Amino acid sequence: MTNNCLLCEVKGENVVVSHPKYRIIRVADVQFPGYFRVIWNEHVKEMSDLCETDRHLLWDVLNKVEKALIETMNPKKINLAEFGTMVPHLHWHLIPRYEDDACYPDSIWSNKHRSCSDEVLREREKLADDAEERIKAIFA
Amino acid sequence: MTNNCLLCEVKGENVVVSHPKYRIIRVADVQFPGYFRVIWNEHVKEMSDLCETDRHLLWDVLNKVEKALIETMNPKKINLAEFGTMVPHLHWHLIPRYEDDACYPDSIWSNKHRSCSDEVLREREKLADDAEERIKAIFA
Numbered sequence: 001m002t003n004n005c006l007l008c009e010v011k012g013e014n015v016v017v018s019h020p021k022y023r024i025i026r027v028a029d030v031q032f033p034g035y036f037r038v039i040w041n042e043h044v045k046e047m048s049d050l051c052e053t054d055r056h057l058l059w060d061v062l063n064k065v066e067k068a069l070i071e072t073m074n075p076k077k078i079n080l081a082e083f084g085t086m087v088p089h090l091h092w093h094l095i096p097r098y099e100d101d102a103c104y105p106d107s108i109w110s111n112k113h114r115s116c117s118d119e120v121l122r123e124r125e126k127l128a129d130d131a132e133e134r135i136k137a138i139f140a
Numbered sequence: 141m142t143n144n145c146l147l148c149e150v151k152g153e154n155v156v157v158s159h160p161k162y163r164i165i166r167v168a169d170v171q172f173p174g175y176f177r178v179i180w181n182e183h184v185k186e187m188s189d190l191c192e193t194d195r196h197l198l199w200d201v202l203n204k205v206e207k208a209l210i211e212t213m214n215p216k217k218i219n220l221a222e223f224g225t226m227v228p229h230l231h232w233h234l235i236p237r238y239e240d241d242a243c244y245p246d247s248i249w250s251n252k253h254r255s256c257s258d259e260v261l262r263e264r265e266k267l268a269d270d271a272e273e274r275i276k277a278i279f280a
Binding site for chain 2: 045046047048055056059062063066067070076077078079080081082083084085086088097104105106107109110111
């Protein structure tokens, strides 16, 4: 635990999978249904700060979540990102992307180009429910 | 090779490491010295499309480049990203980030907050030269 680190404590997170080393959370971003994060529990900054065993474990987790998102949500593309410039505590963003989403083909951190229709977002939120169930089952 | 894919052909790239399976290139982004990309040579879309051996190989490459960037450039944080929404051909962005860079703490795909001073950028470009040499040596 590091003082004032927002990710050292589980607070206000929708935790889908809780493992001693990491947790998987579903992010409530209306424009991007199916956005999940994988957060390493220990306060570590970089991927290369992990020992090889832990790094492989985390990569394997990312791969499983990516596959679950593809299989349940059929996105045009998956985005993977590990920044840590806002909160320097190792965490990964996994975001299913669609050609009609708010920022496509730019990153979700870029300017928005459009509003995705409410109907489409509602449908995708249901697919994200399926993704959540799949992820829970994979890591059970 | 897929028709019209910008990354299927090596064209106008500053290739630092050339491996049968992947290449490492140095990106000419004035605002972000030390920005490298790892491009998988085969036209594959997602990380989970790779077989386990290739995926582990690529992860290991990312880890080595990340470590080389940290050791030579001493950034505040490394950013790792795999998007593929512009060009759906597997490639990774590795970017050393500094608190005075153009977008910090936001992503480099977000709006710019400032201009980093030319002097600082020149110094960092020299460190990026060191990073390039280190990466070449590691993969030699």
